[in-house]
Amino acid sequence: MSTLPARAERRCHNAVNPLHSCLFFSPDLGAELGKLGFEDPSAVYFATRAAAFGPVGAGTVTATFYNFNPALVAEHVPAVWSVASPEQVLGARLRAADATLRRLLGEEIIASDEMAEAARLALRATEACTPHARPLYAAHAELPVPDEPHLAFWHAATLLREHRGDAHLAALLAAGLDPVESLVSHTATGKGMAIRWILSSRGWRRTDWEAASGRLRERGLLVAGEEPALTDAGTALRAEVEEATDRMDTAPYGHLGAEGVERLTELGRGFLFTAASNGAFPSEATGR
Numbered sequence: 001m002s003t004l005p006a007r008a009e010r011r012c013h014n015a016v017n018p019l020h021s022c023l024f025f026s027p028d029l030g031a032e033l034g035k036l037g038f039e040d041p042s043a044v045y046f047a048t049r050a051a052a053f054g055p056v057g058a059g060t061v062t063a064t065f066y067n068f069n070p071a072l073v074a075e076h077v078p079a080v081w082s083v084a085s086p087e088q089v090l091g092a093r094l095r096a097a098d099a100t101l102r103r104l105l106g107e108e109i110i111a112s113d114e115m116a117e118a119a120r121l122a123l124r125a126t127e128a129c130t131p132h133a134r135p136l137y138a139a140h141a142e143l144p145v146p147d148e149p150h151l152a153f154w155h156a157a158t159l160l161r162e163h164r165g166d167a168h169l170a171a172l173l174a175a176g177l178d179p180v181e182s183l184v185s186h187t188a189t190g191k192g193m194a195i196r197w198i199l200s201s202r203g204w205r206r207t208d209w210e211a212a213s214g215r216l217r218e219r220g221l222l223v224a225g226e227e228p229a230l231t232d233a234g235t236a237l238r239a240e241v242e243e244a245t246d247r248m249d250t251a252p253y254g255h256l257g258a259e260g261v262e263r264l265t266e267l268g269r270g271f272l273f274t275a276a277s278n279g280a281f282p283s284e285a286t287g288r
Contacts, residue, residue, distance in 0.1 A: 003254070003258065004250070004253055004254060004258050004261060005258065007246065008253060008258065008261050008262070008265075009246050009249055009250055009253040009261070010242070010245075010246055011265050012253055012261050012264055012265045012268070013160065013161075013164055013249070015264070015265045015266075015267075015268030015269045015272060016122065016157045016160060016161075016264065016265075016268040017157060017160070017161045017164075018272050018275070018276075018280070019101075019153070019154065019157050019268065019271055019272060019275065020154060020157035020158050020160075020161045021161065022100060022104065022275060022280040023048075023093070023096060023097050023100055023154075024045060024048070024049075025280065026096060026099075026100040026280075028095075028096040028099040028100045028103070029044060029048060029093070029096040029100070030044055031096070031099075032092040032093070032095050032096040032099075033047065033048065033084075033089070033092055033096075035092065036083060036084040036088055036089065036092055037083045037084060038080070038083055038084070040076065041201075042072060042075070042076055042201070042203070043076045043079075043080050043083070045201075046061055046065075046073065046076050046077050046080055047076075047080040047081075047083075047084070047086075047089045048089060048093050049065070049136075050064075050065075050077065050080075050086075051086040051087075051089040051090045051093065052086070052090065052136075052139035052140045052142070052143055053086070053135075053139045054086050055078060055081040055085070055086055056077070056078070057077060057078045058070065058073045058074040058077045058078065060135075061073050061077050062074075063135075064135050064136050064166075064169075066169050066172070066179055066182070067179040067180070067182055067183050067202055068179070068202050068203055069179075069202060069203030069204050069208075071203060072202070072203025073203075090143070094146065094151060097151060097154045098148075098150070098151060101150050101151075101154060102150075103278065104274065104275040104278045104279075104280050105150070105271060105274055105275060105278075106274070109271065109274060110149075110150045114267055114270070115149050115150050115153060115271075116149040117263075117267065118149075118153050118264060118267040118268065118271070119149040119150070119152040119153040119156065121256060121260050121263060121264040121267070122152075122153055122156030122157060122160065122264060123145065123152060123156045124255070124256055124260065125156070125160060125252040125253060125255060125256040125260070125261075125264070126141075126156050126159045126160060126163075126252060127252075127255060128251040128252045128254065128255030128256075129141065129159060129160070129163045129251065129252050130163075130251065133166065133170065134162070134163055134166035134167070135166065136162040136165060136166055137159060137162040137163040137165075137166050140158055140159055140162050141159055143155070160252060163249060163252065164245060164249040167244075167245050167248035167249050168241070168245045170244075170248065171240075171241045171242075171244040171245045171248070172241060174244065175237055175240065175241050175244075177237075177241070178212070179202075180204055180208050180209060180211075180212035181212045181215060181216055183198055183202065183204075183209075183212070184209060184212045184213050184216060184222070184228055185216060185221065185222070185228075185230065185234060185237070185238055186238070187228050188222060188228035188229050188230045188234065188238075189230060189235075189238055195209070195228075213228060216234065219233075220233050220234075221233055221234035221237060222234055
């Protein structure tokens, strides 16, 4: 039983995770991967996030990334490893993370005592992460911790993200939500990405989206209409998915303790405010 305040894990995740995920919206990532020979944005994403596995095939990426069209994955994986090795990709990823954080946060924050403190707290939380049934977390946990505090913080944020993300996929499976149904129902909460961006980035067609919407309506989870909206049952199911994810992601934050979680959340929110002010997230992804 957690002794943390209600949803403290989720609040901390929401404060720290964007400082990891902003890399995937960053021009620095495309620039670094471009130097290795990558041109297609999907190839960049698959290579960047899967590199910790080594030169895996499309099956591993499809299984662990969950909501991407398998055909889109197979279009790029394992071909990405003929462009550059996983080790080269990981090096480019870290250089891009360095450039992105310096640009979004500024040199003063990068060199601050607060950044060093955030790195220590986030790394302490990862000490209680567990690898079983968490393939993306387990792969990243084998990577070395960077020496510089802002990159150590980014590395720890990556571990915390993938630890929670792997648990979230288990919760989606338990809820009976397939990849496209998961995307539709999340969008229907009002917190998802723009539908057009989801379809293009995940490789699904509008007909796939409509078919998934129909299945959700048949289950009484989605109301009729062009814009996705959840029924009371759908709202309850999505809430249970998030609560189940929280339950499976308690250990790192319980290990950090209430005071540490509160402080890491505070620091993360401060960094996030600065990053958002400097254009961390593009409007085409977040607009509806």
